[in-house]
Amino acid sequence: MRAVSADEATSSWDLGMVPRPFRVRKNRRELNDVVTLELEPESGEPMAFEPGQFTMLYLHGIGEIPISISGDPSHEGVLVQTIRSVGAVSEGFCNLSEGDMVGVRGPFGRPWPVEKTDGKNLLIMAGGLGLAPVRPAVYWALQNMDRIKKLNILYGARTPDDALFPSQLLGWEAVDDVKVLLTVDRPVDDWYGRVGVVTDLIADLDIDPQETIAMVCGPDVMMNFTIQSLRAWGLDGENVYVSLERNMKCAIGWCGHCQMGPHIICHDGPVFSAPEVAELMSVWEL
Ligand SMILES: Cc1cc2nc3c(=O)[nH]c(=O)nc-3n(C[C@H](O)[C@H](O)[C@H](O)COP(=O)(O)OP(=O)(O)OC[C@H]3O[C@@H](n4cnc5c(N)ncnc54)[C@H](O)[C@@H]3O)c2cc1C
Incomplete structure (x- = not known):
């Protein structure tokens, strides 16, 4: 793990630790236990990403999980994530309805080359x-x-x-x-x-x-x-x-x-x- 300076430690706002509000535009059931969510930023810039990157999805009062982005990188306006219900947090995301709010951090990680x-x-x-x-x-x-x-x-x-x-x-x-x-x-x-x-x-x-x-x-x-x-x-x-x-x-x-x-x-x-x-x-x- 790398050493973190005091300045860095206090600027978590810039470092991607604060979730942005996104609204569920669509929840499409793919399989019995798998859904694809389409999320739109409530305000601000759309989320640009590279193939292979993931986000941290936060559900208020339940928790936060890493989920890969499964959508088209050329469609920046909508964030598409496909989730299997395996536990409390992923189940919470699978049960969301149109209009519900979630928090999103990211995108993170090294993409496919x-x-x-x-x-x-x-x-x-x-x-x-x-x-x-x-x-x-x-x-x-x-x-x-x-x-x-x-x-x-x-x-x-x-x-x-x-x-x-x-x-x-x-x-x-x-x-x-x-x-x-x-x-x-x-x-x-x-x-x-x-x-x-x-x-x-x-x-x-x-x-x-x-x-x-x-x-x-x-x-x-x-x-x-x-x-x-x-x-x-x-x-x-x-x-x-x-x-x-x-x-x-x-x-x-x-x-x-x-x-x-x-x-x-x-x-x-x-x-x-x-x-x-x-x-x-x-x-x-x-
Ligand atoms: C970089 C990254 C990308 C991911 N992308 C996706 C994705 O696109 N879609 C998706 O559905 N899931 C994805 N996952 C897995 C997802 O993060 C976990 O399923 C989720 O964290 C489970 O949280 P939970 O609270 O619902 O269940 P928990 O209560 O934490 O776990 C329930 C059960 O699932 C098992 N489990 C938890 N995490 C994982 C995991 N990472 N792999 C296998 N089993 C696990 C636990 O051991 C336990 O048996 C990704 C994980 C990472 C690290």
Whole structure:
């Protein structure tokens, strides 16, 4: 953790510790336990962000949680966040109604390195809710197809009904030079698609691994296996990026709650290259 001067310590207003009021414009149910909130600033500037960044969402009287931004970075006027209800605070956000007020700090964190994809293929690999934090990079790529070669999206869900943003996945698949492959762990009766883990889909790629940048997001175990599989496929680890989730409180690198080895995830991440974190990620429950 870095040392903080007395001047710095008293200027928390400037450092992003004070939430801004945002109003819920829409609450769209995606899955049984997942919603997407559209939030608008009550006053002042819209919130500009880069793909891969997150905010701290504060619900008065309940608490504050880190949530990735899942919207389009070119639409600054509305902040879009996709939230799974797993405990008191996330449940509170999932139950919000149009017009309710929340507090927002941010945006925070190191973004996906979209500029590295110039002249290369972009490979997005996501598992479950992990599609939400990479969706801004997909929006970015779709608006910059002249800068990249091909966009490939490999997505794994538990069941077909657990797939996030299903109509968008279909829409993206229809775009030239975009390939979307979906697999599920457990099929249902009318499922004729792929069954298996997301890493199985790598065999279906028809792009050169030497010319590819991968962005990976999902549960740690999925990201670990994906890093290994991408390396076996021929992708240099330096070109594989992951987004990590750890227990965060301050989001500005002060409190140390999200420390993992030498990294303060909120400040140095949440996006890391595979060599930066692969060894630490393989340590159970670190
Ligand atoms: C950078 C970052 C980005 C995130 N982006 C999103 C997002 O886009 N959408 C989203 O729904 N969630 C996201 N999370 C996770 C989210 O912050 C937690 O689910 C939330 O803090 C849980 O708070 P709670 O009070 O509702 O539940 P708690 O009572 O704190 O926890 C309930 C249960 O969830 C588990 N849990 C808590 N935090 C996490 C976590 N980070 N990962 C896995 N399990 C956890 C706990 O161990 C416990 O079992 C992100 C986390 C980080 C650090």
